[in-house]
Amino acid sequence: MSVPLEHDYIGLSDASSLERSSESSNISSDNASNNVFNIKATELSLGLPGFAKNSEENAAKSGPAIKNYMSGAKRGFSDVNFSGSGKGINGVFEKNQTQQLVSSSYVKPVEEEKKGPVSENGSVPPSAKVQVVGWPPIRSFRKNTMATNLSKSGYVAEANLGSGGCLYVKVSMDGAPYLRKIDLKIYHNYAELSKALEKMFSCFTLGQCTSNGIKGREGLTESNLKDLLHGSECVLTYEDKDGDWMLVGDVPWEMFIDSCKRLRIMKGSEAIGLAPRSMDKCKKRN
Amino acid sequence: MGFPEEVLEHVFSFITSHTDRNVVSLVCKSWYEIERWCRRRIFVGNCYAVSPAMMIRRFPEVRSVELKGKPHFADFNLVPDGWGGYFYPWICEMARAYPWLEEIKLKRMVVTDDNLELISKSFKNFKVLVLSSCEGFSTHGLAAIAANCRNLRELDLRESEVEDLSGHWLSHFPDSCTSLQSLNMSCLSSEVSFSALQRLIARSPNLKTLRLNRAVPLEKLSTLLRRAPQLVELGTGAYSAEIRPDVYANLTEAFSRCKEVKGLSGFWDVLPSYLPAIYSVCSRLTSLNLSYATIQSPDVTKIITQCPNLQSLSVLDYIEDTGLNALSLSCKDLRELRVFPSDPFVANANVSLTEQGLVAVSEGCSKLQSVLYFCRQMSNSALTTIAKNRPNLTCFRLCILEPRAPDYLTFEPLDVGFGAIVEHCKQLQRLSLSGLLTDRVFEYIGKWAKKLEMLSIAFAGDSDLGLHHVLSGCDSLRKLEIRDCPFGDKALLANVSKLETMRSLWMSSCSVSLGACKRLSQKMPRLNVEVIDEQGDLDSRPDNCHVEKLYIYRTVAGPRFDMPSFIRTMDQNPTYRS
Secondary structure (H helix, E strand, O other): OOOOOOOOOOOOOOOOHHHHHHHHHHHOOOHHHHHHHHHHHHOOOOOOHHHHHHHHHHHHOOOOHHHHHHOOOOOOOOHHHHOOOOOOHHOOOOOOOOOHOOOOOOOOOOOHHHOOOHHHHHHHOOOEEEOOOOOOOOHHHHHHHHHHHHHHHHHOOOOOOOOOOOEEEEEOOOOOOOOEEEEHHHHHHHHHHHHHHHHHHHHHHHHHHHHOOOOOOOHOOOOHHHHHHHHHOOOEEEEOOOOOEEEOOOOOOOHHHHHOOOEEEEEHHHHHHHHHHHHHHHHHOO | OOOOOHHHHHHHOOOOHHHHHHHOOOOOHHHHHHHHHHHOEEEEEOOOOOOOOHHHHHHOEEEEEEEEHHHHHHHHHOOOOOOOOHHHHHHHHHHHOOOOOOOEEEEOEEEOHHHHHHHHOOOOOEEEEEOOOOOEEHHHHHHHHHHOOOOOEEEEEEOOEEEEOOOHHHHHOOOOEEEEOOEEEEOOOOOOOHHHHHHHHOOOOOOOOEOOOOOOOOHHHHHHHHHOOOOOOOEOOOOOOOOOOHHHHHHHHHHHHHOOOOEEEEEOOOOOHHHHHHHHHHHHOEEEOOOOOOOHHHHHHHHHOOOOOOOEEEEEHHHHHHHHHHHHHOOOOEEEEEOOOOOOOEEOOOOOOOOHHHHHHHHHHOOOOOOEEOOOOOOHHHHHHHHHOOOOOOEEEEEEOOOOOOOOOOOOOHHHHHHHHHHOOOOOEEEEEOOOOOOOOOOOHHHHHOOOOOOEEEOOOHHHHHHHHHHHHHHOOOOEEEEEEOOOOHHHHHHHHOOOOOOEEEEOOOOEEEEHHHHHHHHHHHHHHHHHOOOHHHHOOOOOEEEOOOEEEEEOOOOOOOOOOEEEEOHHHOOOOO
């Protein structure tokens, strides 16, 4: 269950979450420049359509949705969050651009968006155009094929794109009141991933640890946290393409991110039984 | 001419172009006679321009017939169902008259299973069946072709709408059939029996073109490729599978054995991790169709930069300006570029593809002749640059997704830009316009586009003057299709004789009145003036009402009678019948 955060006109949460997210996005190596672009790119700038010249360079770096925004075209709020692309949010925020914007749980899947949800402003220019018969001139075969692609990837966008760009998966932690989303593509190995998860879920584990005999807030260090996540109290698992829950860490990283649909930090008795079973399954597969 | 007939026949056998043969037949009566007996290939660009009986009467020894049916705008759902284009009358007559027929090629026609069965049983030496954008048949009809055509060389179903009842049809190819050279089943959705497919390929040593359908899984592609290392054109099925090192290794190895592959297509559902498997063939590729591959610019770029011999590329706009820039630097032999929109029905760009990408390609690829480009913004300056860079363009089709979109920099119409295209590209044969355009662009087109044969216009122009410029100025015009333009009666009625020099004219959602259609029809008995009005009851409409859709074509076969009730041929002068 997720709590929607407050958003301003262009869909960012308030300043504090920007800071928070820029912290979390420090995990990836080439992030500093991203932050600069992001802040610039998300500056409100009203202007006539066609002052795209300057903004084009920035736009090229900062991704298509922002570009449109900066070109000053009259776009509605809803347009910034999504373009109706079947890739969902991943289509809007290209490459390694926008982790912080998306880390909020506000952005909804494409299918809903196309119906034109009402924004804070109350006005909704539809993100999808009114369709004129036979325009643009695209043959039915292509339209039908692309529609299949879009609907497929619309569903998959939540979990696994399988293509370059972003790979957002939901992360849940047993007992936490809301889920998070992370981009698996920005990590290069399991160590980076677990570090990121620790940071992300630190606020939850602080309170929860007491039942397991670990001291509260004051006593929590990074190593404790690691133990927490990798010890017998917590197990990091993922749901693969077949819908099975697997132990994170068994397969090569590339194979993992290709089959991972969502992550779950399991705790308690459930967690204890999981590990050996997952390993059996992996063995069977290989 | 003192030459004996046999000598002339022999000479004529080297003349293969349809236009040349038509010219030859006009030299004198005896040449007409000799030519008609030795003509082997017929092309009928509009199946209603001539009747099957007439064709057979004049050309008794034909081996190959090519027919086109519905107007081009049928591709975009502008032509209502039931319009026509039936193959039935043709196959009935040809089955009787051409027992030695070898080839049938149809485009935008309605073909039934019975028609296919008749083909399969009527022509002992039948070799080639190409059904391009056809409809009306099912896989049962294909089964008949497979089962009965002993010497089948080519079965190509490109983009036809087939009622896909099962994949079983492929299993009807008998074990004795070893003649297959080309198979294109990419438009089918059903899974065919893999073992049947595998055996068919294995016993077809001359198979050069194989376009699989999406249902053929990637894991099995290497099995097929190993049996057909001589392939020149390959269309893959779905290009994704579970990531498995053995599958990847097999695929890579199988591709590396295909030393003759020059063209690749297919690539539905691409998983980029599997793309490197094709790298070994890239250097030989002349044709690459990635237009169904939803892969991002870096993945596309990685491939195309390894294809220095590429002549034809189709991609989605995921390639973006950066990818097109890379294309312009790597593929110096590029002749044809097609960029399709990944998400055309949203207002905003989902990708960073602009006019700059096309400008870059026009700069870097000096042999570029043919362009189909979907984008969201364009400027007069970009168009002018493109025109000056590439005066050798023969086909320029630009589709700016938003109707009537102006030059995004200056907000002016794009008249000057398209004007530059027609002025500089003197060999331009095909042009599709889009964006904000006034009558002025048609003035330029009428003035400069002397070699233009096909023109497509949408949401453009201000008045009849625009249409008049085109009809009076474009000397080579054969096909004109117009939708949603304020063109009315005046231009049409002022250029009636022009219409007989053209194959056809389509106008929909314009301002042509019913009365003008009637007058036109009476003035020009050798034109069929067909009015389409799905709101029905043309009889009770006043003459000044605008017709929904209008299709005018020249014909020597008179009005047709296979139309539904909402299509009416305007009455011709009853005293003049051809």
